Amino acid sequence: MKIRFVEPGNRPYKKTILNYFVYDRYIRTPSVGLNTLATIVKKEIPDTYMYSEAISKIDMKDVSDADIIFLGFFTFAAIRGYELADYFRRNTKATVVLGGLHPSMNAVEAAEHADYVMLGEGDETILPLIRAIAEHKRPDFKGIAWSENGELVSMGMPEPPINLDIIPDRKLIHNYKKMVGHLTIWPQVHASRGCPHNCDYCALVKHFGHRVRTRTPKNVVDDIKYSIDFFHKNRFRPVKDLWITDDNFFADRKWAIDVLNAIIDSGIKYRFNIQARYEVGFDDEMLELLKRAGFFELDMGIEFIDDESFATYHKKSTVEDIEASIKNIQKHGMSVRGLFILGSDNQKKGCGKALADFVIKNHIQGTLIQCMYFVPGTPAYENNKDRLLHESWDKYNGNTVHRPKNMSPYELQLEHIEASKRIYSVKRLLKAWISEDMVHKVLFTGEFFWHWSIRSDLKKELKNLPR
Numbered sequence: 001m002k003i004r005f006v007e008p009g010n011r012p013y014k015k016t017i018l019n020y021f022v023y024d025r026y027i028r029t030p031s032v033g034l035n036t037l038a039t040i041v042k043k044e045i046p047d048t049y050m051y052s053e054a055i056s057k058i059d060m061k062d063v064s065d066a067d068i069i070f071l072g073f074f075t076f077a078a079i080r081g082y083e084l085a086d087y088f089r090r091n092t093k094a095t096v097v098l099g100g101l102h103p104s105m106n107a108v109e110a111a112e113h114a115d116y117v118m119l120g121e122g123d124e125t126i127l128p129l130i131r132a133i134a135e136h137k138r139p140d141f142k143g144i145a146w147s148e149n150g151e152l153v154s155m156g157m158p159e160p161p162i163n164l165d166i167i168p169d170r171k172l173i174h175n176y177k178k179m180v181g182h183l184t185i186w187p188q189v190h191a192s193r194g195c196p197h198n199c200d201y202c203a204l205v206k207h208f209g210h211r212v213r214t215r216t217p218k219n220v221v222d223d224i225k226y227s228i229d230f231f232h233k234n235r236f237r238p239v240k241d242l243w244i245t246d247d248n249f250f251a252d253r254k255w256a257i258d259v260l261n262a263i264i265d266s267g268i269k270y271r272f273n274i275q276a277r278y279e280v281g282f283d284d285e286m287l288e289l290l291k292r293a294g295f296f297e298l299d300m301g302i303e304f305i306d307d308e309s310f311a312t313y314h315k316k317s318t319v320e321d322i323e324a325s326i327k328n329i330q331k332h333g334m335s336v337r338g339l340f341i342l343g344s345d346n347q348k349k350g351c352g353k354a355l356a357d358f359v360i361k362n363h364i365q366g367t368l369i370q371c372m373y374f375v376p377g378t379p380a381y382e383n384n385k386d387r388l389l390h391e392s393w394d395k396y397n398g399n400t401v402h403r404p405k406n407m408s409p410y411e412l413q414l415e416h417i418e419a420s421k422r423i424y425s426v427k428r429l430l431k432a433w434i435s436e437d438m439v440h441k442v443l444f445t446g447e448f449f450w451h452w453s454i455r456s457d458l459k460k461e462l463k464n465l466p467r
């Protein structure tokens with residue numbers, strides 16, 4: 001049996017010098033989730049391999065005689081995902097299966113482009129599905145859905161997997177080793193799944209659930225070691241930075257402490273960044289451990305800079321707490337990257353400038369700004385779906401895609417551009433070179449050009465937005 005995994009790219013890989021420096025224009029980091037599933041399958045089916053359009057073209061000749069083709073994607077890559085799935089169904093004899101967050105939460109839509117849609121996480125249902133297909137049996141068990149006469153037949157969500165101790169085999173991804181010299185590709189490790197919170201707009205908590213499930217500290221450390229080795233062995237790579245991508249690493253405090261101690265005890269000398277809610281900024285013991293383990297940056301899902309917006313979307317935060325938390329993290333010698341949403345129902349014209357002022361005032365040393373969007377399956381979507389401008393999913397990557405309450409879509413896009421322009425001004429670039437440490441000089445320079453490319457895309461979209 002021959003199995004191929006394919007990760008569609010929002011902007012499929014194209015050979016260009018820009019790939020070395022500019023990250024978002026050509027999304028570069030391959031999916032850890034799909035790589036995890038390929039690793040599980042490879043243990044039973046030797047002829048298993050993966051292509052990610054983040055880093056290479058798909059070898060269509062190789063994929064064309066596969067027995068099963070699995071495609072996995074998030075919302076921003078859904079249009080390309082469906083295009084590839086349709087192509088494979090037309091031009092190969094393979095059974096085409098879609099999975100991942102977007103197909104799982106939009107099964108009715110996804111089932112129109114596939115033989116099967118896999119719901120939820122897939123780790124424990126993928127091998128039973130392969131066996132059923134091999135035996136020409138209907139996979140009528142939890143976690144599988146398909147379309148029959150235009151209607152969705154769904155077997156329901158599967159139980160979330162508990163044993164997550166799988167180290168993704170990076171060698172299974174075509175050309176990955178060759179591409180790790182690029183600065184825009186970095187090692188990633190995902191150590192836990194699930195979050196106890198309930199933010200209205202969050203698709204992740206719908207997909208992974210409230211129950212926090214963790215990998216053993218040893219397995220996490222082994223993955224970190226392997227990942228660092230994969231990136232540095234026989235490769236020149238000056239930048240050392242590994243991203244722990246968990247949505248709420250600190251939700252299980254005891255486990256988080258065990259993982260940090262395991263990193264320290266392992267003697268790994270590397271630089272890490274990690275996603276975090278603001279509460280960790282009040283946990284001095286955790287901050288000290290993070291610093292000792294080599295963490296230099298906390299990526300904080302701040303989202304809004306006004307308490308009214310937090311209340312509207314049930315995000316348990318206050319601006320006062322966030323600012324105090326940032327100060328304490330900085331006091332412990334780490335920097336903060338802010339992840340923000342613009343365009344809440346409480347925001348008005350001028351929110352772009354206000355966001356930039358907040359970032360500058362609090363010395364936030366990196367940002368990701370996203371215009372508000374609502375993903376099917378979330379409470380925010382149910383309450384606001386009639387306000388979405390379209391379902392061109394490839395534009396759900398920072399652009400305005402909804403009608404904000406207090407400004408027009410065009411105006412919101414301008415606010416996003418304004419925030420980015422103020423934060424990443426030439427004046428601030430020069431200032432970074434005078435006053436920041438070497439790591440942040442380099443980071444700010446990279447982000448300066450990255451935001452330049454983001455703004456150029458945001459400007460292109462302006463003509464399509466209602467004024």
Ligand code: B12
Nearest residue numbers: 010027030031032033072074075076099100118121122397
């Ligand atoms: C790493 C990451 C990135 C990386 C790489 C993405 C990649 N190739 O995977 C980079 C930095 C490039 C990135 C960029 C962006 N990202 Co991002 N990113 C993440 C992050 C933090 C971790 C992804 C991860 O490793 N997850 C862990 C693995 C285990 O989960 P998984 O991939 O979902 O896979 C599991 C299951 O879903 C399932 N599965 C997956 N595929 C398949 C396929 C089959 C067939 C089956 C059966 C099962 C299956 O099995 C896996 C194991 O159980 C997620 C948050 C998150 N927790 O997922 C956000 C996330 C994916 N990003 C998000 C966003 C919005 C973006 C940006 C648009 C941000 C921006 N404004 O620029 C950009 C998109 C850029 C573009 N080109 O358009 C959103 C997407 C929301 C959505 N509805 O899709 C997320 C969910 C964050 C959030 N808080 O909402 N991102």
Ligand code: SF4
Nearest residue numbers: 195197198199202247
């Ligand atoms: S805290 Fe983060 S991961 Fe948890 S529900 Fe809210 S947005 Fe989602």
